[in-house]
Every structure is written in C-alpha cells, then in structure tokens.
Amino acid sequence: MDLRHALRSTPAVRDFLPLPVEESTIRRVLDTARFAPSGGNRQGWHVIDVRDPARRRGIRDAYVDAWVAYLAHLRAGVTPFSPLLTHEERAAVATHHAEARASIGSDDFPARLDAAPALLVVCARLGSLAATDQDLDRYHFIGGASIYPFVWSILLAAREEGLGGVMTTVAVAREPALRAILHLPEGVAAAAVVALGYPQHETTRLRRREVDDFATRDAFDGPPLGR
C-alpha cells in the first residue's frame, strides 16, 4: 500500500469480523513494527498477546471501569483525563459516574473488548525511556514518545496484513488491575491495549484538523505556513 495513502486513511477500527487472528500473523506484524524509532534507540517496549479468556475479561473489566470515568468527563463537559483539569472540574466529573456507568450498553466496544480477535497489551520498561521533560514543572509526557510510535507502527503493519485495530489507553487508568492480571513487574508500565481484527466495515474518510489550524511559521503565534 502506498505510504501516503496509508497515513491519510488508517482509522480506529473497533468492529471486527468473527475471524481469528493467528499468533503467527501477530508475530509478522511485530516483526515490522519493531523498526519504530525510540529515544536513544532503547526500544523499551514489551508486548503481551493476551489469549487467555479470563485475563481478557479482567482487562475488559478494567477498561469498562475506566471508560465510565471517560464518559463522566464528557457528561461534565470537559476533555477526558486532561492533565489541566481544575479541582472543581474533577469534582464535577465525579458527580456523573453513576449515570455514566448506567449508560454503557452490552454492544458498546468497551463491553465486548474481550471478544476482539487479537488483544495486545503494550508495556513500557520505564528504565529505558528517555523522559527528557521529567524535571520540568509541568505534566510529563515525553517518555511515552519512545513507545507510541511503535504502537502506531503496529497498527500500520497490521493494515498491511488486512487487519484493522485501535490503540487504546483508557484501561491504563486502572493499571494496578492490569499489573495483577498480566504479572507486570515493578518498573514496567502498561502503555496501551491494542485490539486487532479483520474490519467489518470499509474505511471512511478521516476527520482531521487542517494544517492551517495547527502549524505556524517562526513562533507559536506566527502566521500560517505558506501553501
């Protein structure tokens, strides 16, 4: 597949055909994704291909629990899990939990996560991350930049195999549960849960901001880039 086309049209896929995804296919996907970049080329990722039904249900339950919090944020009118939420906004979110929980249907993606044909948990070895912003007096996010290009490469490599999927992070909010289910050792964090399978639907056009909306010349408040 043409690279430009792949970059412009790879969606989040959450509905899969009832077809298995073999371990050998996942292996091929990872054998391509492993060429992703990482800070200092430390490659601090570890992938768990979760096949065991009980473990899958445990991951689903952690996901659903965190998804309730996600929906509660939406009901409170704030960006879910934004690190810039105020104390008051967080308090407002808490008041929406019960109704958010009641709104989740058995057909919703979170409730059927355990039925995804393939379920990968991507972990990060924290000791291998180049977290260059760790001493800054703001929210830290650079460490993840050594892992998420790899996760995106998994999705692109999966597409080349005819698979679709979605990178999810909401369950990481319940990392202690994931740690117990998957035996994550100390110093290893959950980074993403990736669902993969053969897509049920055709790709639709992706909705994204235009370049004029996010790129400027010389300074953040500079003029838009020329065409």
Ligand SMILES: Cc1cc2nc3c(=O)[nH]c(=O)nc-3n(C[C@H](O)[C@H](O)[C@H](O)COP(=O)(O)O)c2cc1C
């Ligand atoms: C860092 C990251 C975290 C995400 N977490 C979740 C998640 O927890 N659950 C989910 O359903 N989708 C998750 N997504 C998928 C996004 O919702 C999706 O990429 C976005 O809505 C664009 O969808 P589209 O490509 O189909 O237009 C995540 C994506 C990224 C990049």
